[in-house]
Structures are given as C-alpha cells and as structure tokens.
Amino acid sequence: MLITNIPKALSRGAKLMPHVKAEEIIVEKGRAVGVRGVRYENGRAAERIAVTADRVVVSAGSVQSAVLFLKSGITPETVGRTLHIHPAAPVGAYFSDPVEAWHGTPQTYLSHQFATFYETGYGGFLLMAQSGHPGITGTMVPGMGEEFAGRMRRYPYLAAGSGMVHDETNGLVELKSDGDFKISYWPDDHDARAIVEGAKRCAEAYLAAGATEVFLPTPRAVSVKSASDLPLFDAIDFAPFNISIAAVHPQSTIPMGEDRRRCAVDSYGQSHAVRGLYAADMSVFPTSVGVPPQITTGTLAVRTADYLFEDMRSA
Ligand SMILES: Cc1cc2nc3c(=O)[nH]c(=O)nc-3n(C[C@H](O)[C@H](O)[C@H](O)COP(=O)(O)OP(=O)(O)OC[C@H]3O[C@@H](n4cnc5c(N)ncnc54)[C@H](O)[C@@H]3O)c2cc1C
Known part of the structure; x- marks a missing residue:
C-alpha cells in the first residue's frame, strides 16, 4: 500500500490523516455522515477529531471493522458473529x-x-x-x-x-x-x-x-x-495448548449478501441498516473463502468502489 495504492490516491487528490484511529461512525437519520476518532502523537492520544463525509467506507480489517460497527451500534445481530480464520496445524x-x-x-x-x-x-x-x-x-x-x-x-x-x-x-x-x-x-x-x-x-x-x-x-x-x-x-488430543494452530486470515465478520437476517451489508458492501456506509475489506466475505485472500479482498474493494462511484455520479 505504501508504494502502490496510497501514493496513487494521494496524487489524485485523496487526503491521508496518519496516526488517526477511527472510533465511531457518525449516523444521522439512518445515514452515515462521518467518523469520530483520535489522533495520536508519539503513541499518545493528542486530540479528538471528527471527519464529515457524504459516504463512509470502513476498511480496518475483519476484526477492527467489526469493532467499529459494533461500537457505533450498527447491526450487532449480524456483525462479528461469523468469524472465519482458515485454521491450520503447521x-x-x-x-x-x-x-x-x-x-x-x-x-x-x-x-x-x-x-x-x-x-x-x-x-x-x-x-x-x-x-x-x-x-x-x-x-x-x-x-x-x-x-x-x-x-x-x-x-x-x-x-x-x-x-x-x-x-x-x-x-x-x-x-x-x-x-x-x-x-x-x-x-x-x-x-x-x-x-x-x-x-x-x-x-x-x-x-x-x-x-x-x-x-x-x-x-x-x-x-x-x-x-x-x-x-x-x-x-493428537485436540484441545487448547495440546495442538498448535495458526491462522492469519480473519474474515467474514461483516458478511455481504441480500439476506438481512444473516448479512450486515448488501452485495455491493453497503450496510443494510445505514445508507452511505460501506465495508470494503476481508470482513465482507460471505463464507470462508478457502484460499489466500488478498486478491479477492482487492477485487471486491474495486467492485464496491465502482458501485460507489456510480452512486455518487447519479446522486
Ligand atoms: C502473516 C500473514 C501472512 C499473510 N499471507 C498472505 C498471503 O500469502 N497471501 C494472501 O493472499 N494473503 C495473505 N495474508 C492475508 C492478507 O494480509 C489480508 O488478506 C489482507 O491484508 C486483508 O486486507 P484488509 O483490507 O481486510 O485488512 P488489512 O490489510 O489488515 O488493513 C486494515 C488497515 O486498517 C488499519 N486500521 C485498523 N483499525 C483501524 C482504526 N480503528 N482506525 C484506522 N485504521 C485502522 C490497520 O492499521 C490496517 O492498515 C496474510 C496475513 C498475515 C497476517
């Protein structure tokens, strides 16, 4: 990211706010209108900040994106409940x-x-x-x-x-x-x-x-x-501390799909409950994907970006 997409985005007008942790999605009248967070200096909280936006895209990885949704009270019944990780015993x-x-x-x-x-x-x-x-x-x-x-x-x-x-x-x-x-x-x-x-x-x-x-x-x-x-x-006695298990692919905590009982976001990554709020990272996989996930994550993010772009153009 540091040598590919982030410089490309900056060269096209994106603004980057480093050392900022998003803590809450601001929702007004059922629509995402910004994010509250904290800016850090030398590892210490320096100031609280708020960013306003027409649309909010959450891409903090499967654990932290789910935490952000949950801290904002957004569809806790479908967020964080279907974590898959690709476990393996090396x-x-x-x-x-x-x-x-x-x-x-x-x-x-x-x-x-x-x-x-x-x-x-x-x-x-x-x-x-x-x-x-x-x-x-x-x-x-x-x-x-x-x-x-x-x-x-x-x-x-x-x-x-x-x-x-x-x-x-x-x-x-x-x-x-x-x-x-x-x-x-x-x-x-x-x-x-x-x-x-x-x-x-x-x-x-x-x-x-x-x-x-x-x-x-x-x-x-x-x-x-x-x-x-x-x-x-x-x-092997399959019990905690008796078997070594490794996993590096947390996913599916904000699953995408049209069934609102099971899925937190629709097939383009937009929250079913909060308009203008999108998830675009590994959290949106509807099931365990089974293969190394980077390419799928990037592909879905591009698809969501295209959808968002069309949505903004037609608004
Ligand atoms: C050891 C290891 C090896 C891997 N090997 C492979 C491999 O060989 N092939 C493959 O396809 N995949 C591999 N993966 C998986 C790959 O890294 C993920 O698929 C990919 O990084 C997921 O992208 P993401 O956007 O969901 O999350 P991430 O890449 O984790 O990006 C999330 C970003 O959000 C930031 N963030 C988190 N919380 C907040 C917050 N509250 N506010 C602001 N920013 C926040 C984080 O700092 C991070 O920069 C590996 C993963 C690990 C850990």
Missing part, C-alpha cells in the same frame, strides 16, 4: 539436504487435492508450504530452551507446511462491558478433523519427498519418521 520437516526456505518467493507450491470446497463450496483444505522467515518457522518447531535452540540450528534443513482449512466454524468478535473487544474461536468437530487431516497429509507429502523427520503439531516434540507412524496424528 508441521515442520527436516531433510538431509539444505532447503533454505527463506530464499526466493515464499509459498510458491500448493495442492488442491483435498480442497473439496472448490467443487462443493464446503470443507476441505489446501496443502500449502509456510513462509520460511525465522520468526514464523520458530513457531512451528516444537520444544523449549536448549532443545528448541538445537532444532533451530538445523533451520536450513527445515521445511514447514500445513493444510489450510476452509472453516465452517463461526467465531465471535464482540464488545466487552469495559468497551474493549474480545475474539473467540475454537474449531468445531468437523473443522478439527480437517485440521488434523491437513497436518497428516502434509507430513505424508514431506515423507514421500524424502524428509527424515516430521513433527506433530504439538508443543511436545513427537516426530514421525515413516508412513507407518502417521496414525500418531489421529491420536
């Missing part, structure tokens, strides 16, 4: 030849073989390599202290991957009584089985490719060295 695999996963473009390989949602719209997972940065890799290597450090010394020989699940679980983004927010998510039984199956299939692929040792996605180091050990995955 597995690390050691090879005898160097892998050096930090080189080149990360995550260049994936398999659709188990992605049933491609055909049916539901369930399944994408088998994907994980990004090879030391920080992310470190979270996939089991053990503590010297045991962990010893494994990280073999980092050049490590590959990591997972089965990224098209989740059906509905997590929650909600406001707490003190005004702060809370995120709750734990995979339902169906998704839990898919997460374990994804890890197991990933381990199977690594073993077939010649891995000498693959780790279960558990805090305690349990390694699998041949296909005959794979049933160890089925014995």
Whole structure:
C-alpha cells in the first residue's frame, strides 16, 4: 500500500490523516455522515477529531471493522458473529539436504487435492508450504530452551507446511462491558478433523519427498519418521495448548449478501441498516473463502468502489 495504492490516491487528490484511529461512525437519520476518532502523537492520544463525509467506507480489517460497527451500534445481530480464520496445524520437516526456505518467493507450491470446497463450496483444505522467515518457522518447531535452540540450528534443513482449512466454524468478535473487544474461536468437530487431516497429509507429502523427520503439531516434540507412524496424528488430543494452530486470515465478520437476517451489508458492501456506509475489506466475505485472500479482498474493494462511484455520479 505504501508504494502502490496510497501514493496513487494521494496524487489524485485523496487526503491521508496518519496516526488517526477511527472510533465511531457518525449516523444521522439512518445515514452515515462521518467518523469520530483520535489522533495520536508519539503513541499518545493528542486530540479528538471528527471527519464529515457524504459516504463512509470502513476498511480496518475483519476484526477492527467489526469493532467499529459494533461500537457505533450498527447491526450487532449480524456483525462479528461469523468469524472465519482458515485454521491450520503447521508441521515442520527436516531433510538431509539444505532447503533454505527463506530464499526466493515464499509459498510458491500448493495442492488442491483435498480442497473439496472448490467443487462443493464446503470443507476441505489446501496443502500449502509456510513462509520460511525465522520468526514464523520458530513457531512451528516444537520444544523449549536448549532443545528448541538445537532444532533451530538445523533451520536450513527445515521445511514447514500445513493444510489450510476452509472453516465452517463461526467465531465471535464482540464488545466487552469495559468497551474493549474480545475474539473467540475454537474449531468445531468437523473443522478439527480437517485440521488434523491437513497436518497428516502434509507430513505424508514431506515423507514421500524424502524428509527424515516430521513433527506433530504439538508443543511436545513427537516426530514421525515413516508412513507407518502417521496414525500418531489421529491420536493428537485436540484441545487448547495440546495442538498448535495458526491462522492469519480473519474474515467474514461483516458478511455481504441480500439476506438481512444473516448479512450486515448488501452485495455491493453497503450496510443494510445505514445508507452511505460501506465495508470494503476481508470482513465482507460471505463464507470462508478457502484460499489466500488478498486478491479477492482487492477485487471486491474495486467492485464496491465502482458501485460507489456510480452512486455518487447519479446522486
Ligand atoms: C502473516 C500473514 C501472512 C499473510 N499471507 C498472505 C498471503 O500469502 N497471501 C494472501 O493472499 N494473503 C495473505 N495474508 C492475508 C492478507 O494480509 C489480508 O488478506 C489482507 O491484508 C486483508 O486486507 P484488509 O483490507 O481486510 O485488512 P488489512 O490489510 O489488515 O488493513 C486494515 C488497515 O486498517 C488499519 N486500521 C485498523 N483499525 C483501524 C482504526 N480503528 N482506525 C484506522 N485504521 C485502522 C490497520 O492499521 C490496517 O492498515 C496474510 C496475513 C498475515 C497476517
């Protein structure tokens, strides 16, 4: 954004207000007319501000956009109630030849073989390599202290991957009584089985490719060295702190669609309840999308922008 769309927008007359946190959408007579927020200086609140506008577009990401809607009292019955995250249990695999996963473009390989949602719209997972940065890799290597450090010394020989699940679980983004927010998510039984199956299939692929040792996605180091050990995955106690789960795609907290009982915004991202208020980010996905979401997020935002433009022109 810093080197692409933001400079382009500024060159065409957009005004950017840095270090400002939007805190509330101003609604008058059922129409969004602006935003209240706080400007920060050196990390401290410096002044309260208000921006007036004909239309308001919220793009603060799936968690914060939902928080903004909720803080503004906008359709709490449909906002923050269908959080999906693409959960996955990462597995690390050691090879005898160097892998050096930090080189080149990360995550260049994936398999659709188990992605049933491609055909049916539901369930399944994408088998994907994980990004090879030391920080992310470190979270996939089991053990503590010297045991962990010893494994990280073999980092050049490590590959990591997972089965990224098209989740059906509905997590929650909600406001707490003190005004702060809370995120709750734990995979339902169906998704839990898919997460374990994804890890197991990933381990199977690594073993077939010649891995000498693959780790279960558990805090305690349990390694699998041949296909005959794979049933160890089925014995994982699927409970908090017993299985490592990663997720980097929060989505669907302000779902789009024409059914007002389920969807907070219409098919173009406009709030069903507040005219002139739009959501344009990953929060509008009507279901878990199942694939890495950046392109879909950008595409939907462009579609909403086109709609908004036409709406303004015809007003
Ligand atoms: C570790 C990681 C790896 C990823 N890898 C991939 C990948 O390989 N491929 C892929 O397709 N996707 C990937 N994603 C997902 C991708 O980052 C998202 O799809 C995308 O960023 C979502 O865009 P968004 O506009 O919904 O939210 P964001 O990009 O999160 O943008 C929201 C913006 O709003 C700002 N904001 C939040 N609250 C407020 C507020 N109250 N007031 C003002 N501003 C606010 C935030 O600072 C942020 O700049 C990855 C995500 C993570 C975390």
